[in-house]
Amino acid sequence: MADQRYQQGMQVRRAVLGDAHVDRAQANTTEIDADFQQFITEVAWGSVWTRAGLSRPRRSLLTIAMLAALGHHDELAMHLRATANTGVSREEVKETLLQVAVYAGVPAANAAFAVAKRVFAEIDAGAHGGTEGGS
Structure with a gap:
């Protein structure tokens, strides 16, 4: 098993x-x-x-929200990169991070938005940093 x-x-x-x-x-x-x-x-x-x-996109968004709320930025970056594989849009990430602001605090969301901006800019620039980070 x-x-x-x-x-x-x-x-x-x-x-x-x-x-x-x-x-x-x-x-x-x-x-x-x-x-x-x-x-x-x-x-x-x-x-x-x-x-x-739960669908894979929902699991992905929940994971992003929890990592953002807990301040696990390396893992957050990894899961933001993974949205290309999970079917999660940037609009959904944005809305999820707004939820984080309300329920986990503005500082957590502010830091998560900074990570998201960096990761998405790297993706847009063609940087293939992979999904380095934790697991």
């Missing part, structure tokens, strides 16, 4: 974050984080992102 969740998780992880990001993450895996990489692939990607209860 865990192996099946890992395989399903890896498929979703690649679909959302892109092969280049996942290949880099795997290539950079060491003894210290190998169990963590296994865990996030099985649990986050294989057990949660594969569930039918």
